[in-house]
Amino acid sequence: MAAHVIADDAEALAVAAALAEGFRANAGARDAERGLPRQEVDRLSASGLLAVTVPAAYGGADVSRETLAEIFRLLAAADASLAQIPQSHFVYVNVIGRQGTEEQRAFFYAELLAGRRFGNAQSEAGTRHVQDIRTxxxxxxxxxxxxxxxxxxxxxxxxxxxxxxxxxxxxxxxxxxxxxxxxxxxxxxxxxxxxxxxxxxxxxxxxxxxxxxxxxxxxxHLTFEGPQLHGAVAQLLHAAIDAGIARGALSEAAEFVRTKSRPWFESGFETAAEDPLLVQRFGELAVRVRASEALLREAARTVDTAGADLTDDSAAEASIAVAAAKAHAADTAVEVTSALFEVAGTRSALRSLNLNRYWRDARTHTLHDPVRWKIQHIGRYELSGTRPPRHGLL
Structure with a gap:
């Protein structure tokens, strides 16, 4: 497989934006028909995006975590399923960087630059809890x-x-x-x-x-025996997916109201987009989405800062920042994807439009790990300075 090699953060973001625009067009149909996105995943590989965290010493762009989070947000705003597919890919690229030998790094980084993809086989069903691994x-x-x-x-x-x-x-x-x-x-x-x-x-x-x-x-196991960003990076990408779903749903709702919705007869306006009650609701939703995006950027920068000087304190600060971003983005995604129907009206519920995919994606993805435990760790950190655990899910 031949793959383009991305040079830097700016190119990575430009490539992601272009791919997202293309993926958006048929996202609803793929979801409705459960058409697996083989061609789209091949385009991801060929674009070079899946190798953007390869260190510069091995020929990669070594982009910042802020850039990586933005890549995922852009993709998720277009197609949340497509954005989810490479999440574990980047998590296990990180494992190679932290625990791989020189020979392992050289081999796998070359594979990545050639467009190879990592999947994942980590979770198990029927065990006592998520960390009860029996394989x-x-x-x-x-x-x-x-x-x-x-x-x-x-x-x-x-x-x-x-x-x-x-x-x-x-x-x-x-x-x-x-x-x-x-x-x-x-x-x-x-x-x-x-x-x-x-x-x-x-x-x-x-x-x-x-x-x-x-x-x-x-x-x-060595990953968790000292300060680490394994969990923070993994959760940062989940937060980016939630923030992307929220932005995608808000954009879809706005387009629907501008082009398809009728005004409520009591409003006295010619178009739904002029209805002051709808304007108010869109403003409220936009504030929520912008706040999630801002928390995501702050969390990503905190992870980048911690990576430059990794200590127990900097790792803890990164995990807490990511937990805050994830908690906010999860709630925002569920709220905005539900509110899409509230503002767009009856016609938006037609099955043929498949707008419910935004809510289904948000509701499913936000179940990945419970926000309530993130809030607990944030609260302990705020009250007593208790560092969060190193279990890789924070």
């Missing part, structure tokens, strides 16, 4: 490994070249095994049945005796 990475006498287990919510795996698998080794500590999509014993099942994020193909990955060479395994 096993068994060491063999020759130093290689074998993987066994079942993963769910494996967003991006169906489109991936490499599937990073979160597993516990014999010492019960977490590792990530990077497995080729066509590895023997690995099966990806397209059985995702969510009401929203319908085209993410977040199905099941089955691992039955999958062979893994020693140099494809990274010690992920």
């Amino acid at each position: 096993r990475l068994e060491a063999l006498p020759d130093g290689s490994y074998v993987l066994n287990g079942v993963k769910h919510y494996a967003t991006g795996a169906l489109f991936a070249d490499w599937i990073p698998v979160l597993a516990r080794a014999g010492d019960d500590r977490l590792h990530v095994a990077y497995v080729p999509r066509d590895a023997p014993g690995l099966t990806v099942v397209d059985d995702w049945d969510g009401m929203g994020q319908r085209t993410t193909a977040s199905g099941t990955v089955r691992l039955a005796g999958v062979p893994v060479p020693a140099d494809r395994v990274l010690p992920h």
